[in-house]
Amino acid sequence: MTSQLTVDALLEQMGVAGRRLDHLHAAEAGAGNISISIDWNTDLESVFTEKQIGVKLPRKVPALAGRTVFVTGSGCRLREVADAPEKSVSAFIVDKGGETGTWYTHSNKTYQRPTSEFNSHLAVHNDQVVQRGISFQAIVHAQPPYLVALSHISETLNNKDFNRMIFRWEPETIVQVPEGIAVLKFMVPGSDELMENNVIGLRDHRIALWAKHGIMVRSNFSALSAVDIIEYLETGAMYEHMNAASGGKSTGLSDDEIRRVVSAFNVKTDMY
Template identity: 30%
Template sequence: MYKEHNSLFSEIKQVARYLWKRGWAEKNAGNFSVRLSAKAVASKEQIYPLEQEFSALANQIFLISIKGSRMRNMAKNPKRNTLFIQIGPKGQNFQVIHRNKHAQQAEPTSELSAHLTIHNMLVNSASTARVVMHTHVTELIALTHIPQFCNETALNNLLWSMHPETVMFVPGGVGFVPFELPGSAAIAELTTQKLANHQIAIWEKHGAFSVASSLQDCFDTLDILAKSAKIYFMLRNSLENEDPPGLTSEQLERLRNIVF
């Protein structure tokens, strides 16, 4: 199983390093899952029940980060910090079908429920996105500490108005998820609803979830949004806390009309 996934492990190393270097992955913050194209295998490994049935994920195999893993360690050794899991034939349970010898006691991330709920929706909607990534994007977390941006319309208008790339590469904007406890069924459900029609869901005062066809693409979208937020804070500082006007509606309209 390892050989065919060597390029995926190289990508994980690279993206985990970015997340750590950007300061978006303090302690054990951040997790990800990748839906693989590998076929289901017969396994006698222990079966763990899932809280709900993920029928669209029956017999699917995922590579998923382990509970408590550090991105700084992931960047050095992704094989020790991930597990291959296989969902049961009705989507009701899972087995760990392959683990590194140094990860014998490891369990999947505590956000397993959110990851599977999102993947279930992605499969049902025939999305090309196979990767779900959660990280603590400092710049975006800071924005959601400002009450006026805890509102999807205001948040998107700000992000688009600060940087042309945001309009071009995140034209559908971000979904905003009001504060909920991490690991809860409620946050999994709310996040999935937002990701049904956005590339990104931002959790109030916590971080972001990104979906894409690769880890690199998940990172890139967050990177663009973080840049917009950073420009906003730089301008606020230099304008003595006055709100910067940003791109005009005419400029935004012209950007929206660019055909790639």
């Protein structure tokens, strides 16, 4: 992401991503959440009619000082964000020190507070600024059914086996997501434990699996690009499910076949 998008353009991104997640059945009812962090100034008051100064953030994020973070509200339906984004999304300008921020909302908002997983969003935004100095980042949390269903199988709930299940069905998968999935064990949603492990998982991966719950994905390009990553991996999980349902007779791509794809497309990966 290089262009400095307007508030309306950023909210449109979030709306398009929300609808695509709904099409994937990955954001049932009020499940799932989206955030975007930017390092440029925007005219927040052109969209958001109210603001509160000095609102305490759920996580200290000093690297985000002066930056703006857009986030969906707790319980909001992601499929409805596009219809009236100002009702489902709010924005924070983070104060110096990263403990508080000015919270911009609309008088017709349909939520009382940001998503309960705002701590995980903020922590990843903060860490990626520290690690990579990014100016833009979109983060999506969703609950894609095939990926989540496979995360309930304890025997394969580890980085090696889970990734092998997903990546053996389509040659495109290793090309599009060469770093693979960071697989995390079950942790209570919204907890500090999940937040801290998720930051580590997303430091060198763009997607982390939250076992028996969902996934979190980051993109430096757009919210829809984050959803694209979900779609590639959810498709692999769907094939894995279809194979199991038909008796497990398919072999999928062999490791050697995937290595040939890696070589042909000059993919930088340590998975194969």
